[in-house]
Amino acid sequence: MAISATPSARHVRRWRYRLSVARHEPTFLIGLLLTAVLLYLIVAPLVAVLSDAGRVQFGDESKTGQQAGELTGYYLWRVFRSQVSSILFWKPLLNTLVVAVGVTAVALLVGGLCAFLLTRTDVPGRKWLSTALVVPYMLPSWTFALAWLALFKNDRSGGQVGILEARGIHTPDWLAYGAVPIIICLGLHYFPFVLLLFGNALRRLDSQLEDSARILGARRRTVLGRITLPLMMPSLSSSVLLVFGRILGTFGTPYILGLPVDYNLLSTSLFAAVRNHEPGTTAVVATVIVVIGVGVVIADSRLLREQRRFVTVGGKGAMDRIIALGRHRWTAATAAIGVFALSVVVPVLTLALSTVTVTPGVFRADNFTWKYWIAKDLPGAPGFPHGVLRGTELLDAAWNSLRIVGLAALACGVLGLLIGYVVVRADGSRIATVLRQVSFLPYLVPGIAFAAAFLSLFAVRRGPIPALYGSVVLLVIVLAVTHLPYASRSGISAMTQLGREPEEAAQVTGAGWFRRIRTIVMPIQKGSLATGIVLPFISGIKELSIVIMLTTTGTQLLTTLSINLIDFAYDQMANAVVLVIALVAFLATYLTQRLTRTSLASGLGG
Structure with missing residues (x-):
């Protein structure tokens, strides 16, 4: 008579079976591990910053009349209702809204017109322009700000004055600093964003709809207002x-254009709170930025769902009709080339000239110099007493940038592919759903607010995790996490196209999971893996908002070195460092497009 197994024995056999299955197919365990890691690296910082906003911080006991760690509403009162709330929050919020509206208007005007010319007209040089007009987005955003100062800077902020001031043309404060230059500079940086979104939508719009209206007697203005623009509303709203x-x-x-006249946005107000060692105030301002950022992305996702109401392409395909400009072709081409000149040639040339001239705007032979690049001794510059290529500061910052951003990009690409693998192979499971959502969460949070959240979590020791502030590890983690949404979406998209058959065939022959990943998945998905590594590298090498609060003297990056030189009023050296960053970013972008045979301007007819 057989004796039935005891419950404990059945339990042991069940777990042995599960472990045996997991050893050969560890997708669930890897998904569980990835979820735990991402919850700690993405959700925990946001929870920590929310906690800091409502708890008394060390050093504020006398201000709050409470003990450190107790619940408090002091920081909310200080930011929203106190006598300094206008300086800390309300004026920066208003300034942020003004700048955001202004930048959006400039970007829409310039990007929308350029998109129309490139996609719907026979403007000469469409292929070249479709690539050239995307270049401004490859440059660091503050390149335009430094070029603006090189042209319009007056004597208010110290250091070398701008070219116009040096030639006897006084530039008022409103033109040199504040809202107007910030709006123009950021508008010229972000218009390629609108160009790509708006241009691709115009390419998909069936021109037969417009032709039908014209045949029925509608005027061109009526067609534009009643058909074209309404159909473009989803793309316009997303932009x-x-x-x-x-x-x-x-x-x-x-920071560069607002600091001289105390024109603060929420981002610079947040940085000031960090610099003044006010963690509670930092937490409240960061939370507001996070809430607004999440609201913006949620609104955009809802608009994307609404696009079904605007579907115009059916099974017959669309007709793309090009408008003949006739004698205005070259006028339109000149305007487009002018936009490229204003957004790329003028800023880069201005910065380059500023680094090789002693007095701005004076183009005599005796005024040109290489000392800001190669001089061994620069009198009057105690904080940086030599040219940027002479000392070790630039090399150290470049090495830090390459290794930190490189490690972050590598981690980002591998994580993105693994996330894609788990989400696709475990499709429908809770782990896949949670992993998909958590990996996208950093996209919802503005970079500088995410940096503040990481500072809140890792500034002090928490349990077994040591304080990581000022370390290479923290910079690698924050750069990898903030760029993870792009890598994970690339990995998910790539794995969706890869069937299970190659892996199943290898599994039949006895290949384990790691061997299948190494010999089958990664070789097949090498293009997606390369994209998931190189694109975060390009973004990371010119990243400032995410790292400005997390670097120290030992972890100086190229971007933070440039800002530190600006703080010392060493404008020529700061401009030289930005040119180096722009060169690295441009070369990385060019090599990426050559290796992956892709183009940022794909879909614009270029």
Whole structure:
């Protein structure tokens, strides 16, 4: 008579079976591990910053009349209702809204007109222009701000004056600093964003709809107002919201052009709170930025769902009719080339000239110099007493940038592919759903607010996790996490196209999971993996908002070195460093497009 197994024995056999299955197919366990890691690296910082906003911070006991760690509403009162709330929050919020509306208007005007010319007209040089007009987005955003100062800077902020002031043309404060230059500079940086979104939508719009209206007697203005623009509303709305959301987290341009006249945005107000060692105030301002950023992206996602109401392409395909400009072709081409000149040639040339001239705007042979690049001794510059290529500061910052951003990009690409693998292979499971959503969460949070959240979590020791502030590890983590949404979406898209058959065939022959990943999945998905690594590298090498609060003297990056030189009023050296960053970013972008045979301007007819 057989004796039935005890419950404990059955339990042991069940777990042995599960472990055996997991060893050969560990997708669930890997998904569980990835979810736990991402929850700690993405959700925990946001929870920590929310906690800091409502708890007394060390050093504020006398201000709050409470003990450190107790619940308090002091920081909410200080930011929203106190005598300094106008300086800390309300004026920066108003300034942020003004700048966001202004930048969006400039970007829509310039990007929309350029998109129309490139996609719907026979303007000469469409292929070249479709690539050239995307270049401004490859440059660091504050390149335009430094070029603006090189042209319009007056004597208010110290250091070298601008070219116009040096030639006897006084530039008022409103033109040199504040809202007007910030709006123009950021508008010229972000208009390619609108160009790509708006241009691709115009390419998909069936021109037969417009032709039908014209045949029925509608005027061109009526067709534009009643057919074309309404059908373009989803793309237009997405452009507005996404540009608006980007302004929330941008730091370099508002800092450079706003600081001399105390024109603060939420991003620079947040940075000031960090610099003044006010963690509670930092937490409240960061939380507001996060809430606004999440609201913007949620609104954009709802608009994307509404696009079904605007579907115009059916099974017959669309007709793309090009408008003949006739004698205005070259006028339109000149205007487009003028936009490229204003957004790329003028800023880069201005910065380059400023680094090789002693007195701005004076183009005599005796005024040209290479000392800001190669001089061994620069009198009057105690903080940076040599040219940028002479000392070790630039090399150290470049090495830090390459290794930190490179490690972050590598981690981002591998994580993105693994997330894609788990989400697709475990499709429908709770782990896949949670992993998909958590990996996209950093996209909802403006960069500088995410940096503040990481500072809140990792500034002090928490349990077994040591304080990581000022370390290379923290910079690698924050750069990898903030760029993870792009890598994870690339990985999910790539894995969706890869069937299970190659892996199943290898599994039949006895290949384990790691061997299948190494010999089958990664070789097949090498293009997606390369994109998931290189694109975060390009973004990271010119990143400032995310790292400005997390670097120290030992972890100086190229971007933070440039800002530090600006703080010392060493304008020529700061401009030289930005040119180096722009060169690295442009070369990385060019090599990426050559290796992956893709183009940022794809879909514009270029």
